[in-house]
Amino acid sequence: MSRWRELQEADPSLDSPFLSPEFTVTVGELRDVVRVAVIHDGPDIVGFFPFERHPLGIGKPVAAGLTDAQGLIRAKDFELDPRALIRACGLAVYEFDHLVAGQPLLDERHERHPSPIIDLRDGWDHYTEELRKHSGKTYKSTLAKSRKLQREAGTVRHDYATTDLEPLRALLGWKTDQYRRTGRTDRFAQRWIVELVERLLATRSESFAGVLDMVYADERPVAGHFGLRTRTTLAGWFPAYDPHFAKYSPGLIHHLAMAERAAEQGIQVIDMGRGEKEYKDKLKTGQLEVAEGRVARIGPAAAVHWVMRVPARKTRATVLANPLLHKTADKALKTYGRLRTVLQG
Structure with a gap:
């Protein structure tokens, strides 16, 4: 893993915990579809390509659907043919939705x-x-709501980088409820994802760690987040809050508290991840760029994949890019979530 880390830390575009060797190794312990191609230039190791191999030669990023940074870890001056790479990996297609900048796959x-x-x-x-x-306005109102929360609910404190499983379970419970309320698929209904988060929480080194933090009011958990970090980047992953405290904007209170403590610990960037969310617009002071698409070889498997995936992806992109369509789709999902909750209740 030392060579992987050396290549990663030499290129700022790769400074994401989702591209760290510990992340791929941990997912690989839970999913037998995970592979890593080691790329040589003569006797030298010049790159690593982590991926999942699925039926029909369909390749995906490790933990596809969960990660906010994807790609090839390589020496900056090394060039390669993307199609030759996926051919060598036995893939017909490699699809991605959060490919980081500067990739030869792009x-x-x-x-x-x-x-x-x-x-x-x-x-x-x-x-x-x-x-x-x-x-x-957001900054001032969040500070005011934090003071109000303390007056009305009790002493507010922030526990950063805890390894306790109890607040993690509270957080995942809120997240499950959020998925159901908004009509989304509950990721934590899959046992391997819960196990992944628990294992990553227990992983801790200078260059990689799971980071759990929680805001409490009178010792009652109010809002929290589980993410991953490198030495200098904290990747936002699973933020959530107790809806009972919604009027205090607990998510914003938590994010400001988290950012302050993260800065104290040497974090230089908090990557909140691709996606239109109001809290991201309010808190952001910059942005990175990620790409969505695929690299494919000519053949029947790639053709089938195109028919099944590409039109749906383009339709989704059109909806997300149009504020009216996006709002309508989001409202429909929330209505579905409420109906599903009632029926399951």
Whole structure:
């Protein structure tokens, strides 16, 4: 893993815990579809390509559907043919939706999407100054709601980077309820994802760790987040809060508390991940770029994959890009979620 980490840390575009060797190894312990291609240039190891191999030679990123950064870890000056790579891996297609910048897998046909960040490279004070300029109303109201929460619910405290399983289970419970309320698929209905999160929580080193933090009011958990970090980047992953405290905007209270503590611990960037969310717009002070698409070899498996996946992906992109369509689709999903909750209740 030392060579992998050496290549990763030499390229800022690869500074995501989802591209760290520990993440791939941990997922691989739980899913037998995980593979890693080791790329040599003569006697030298110049790259690693983590992927999942599915039926018909369909390749996907490790933990596809969960990760906000995907790609090849390689020496910056090493070039390769993407189709030759997937051929060598026994793949007909490699599809992705969060491919990071600077990848040889990337071409002009692939769709680009912003991935908003909280930029802490100049420190916490500089971040709050920027927040006051661009989201001053949000910043002031969040501080006011935090004080109100303390007055009405009890002493507010923030527990950062805890390894306790009890708050993790509370967080996953909130997240499951959120998925159901909004009509989304409950990821934590899959046991391997719960096991993955628990194992990553127990993983801790200078270059990689699971990070769980929780805001409490009078010792009652209010809001929290589980994510992953490298030395300098914290990847947002599973934020959630107790709906009982919704009027206090607990998610915003938590994110500001998390960002302050993360900055104290040397985190320079919090990557909130691709996707349109109101809280991301309010808190962001910059953005990265990720791409969606596929690399394919000519053949029947690639043709079948195109028919099954590409039109649906393009339709989804059209909906997300149109505010009216997006709002209508989101409303429909929430209605479905409420009906499903009633029927299951």
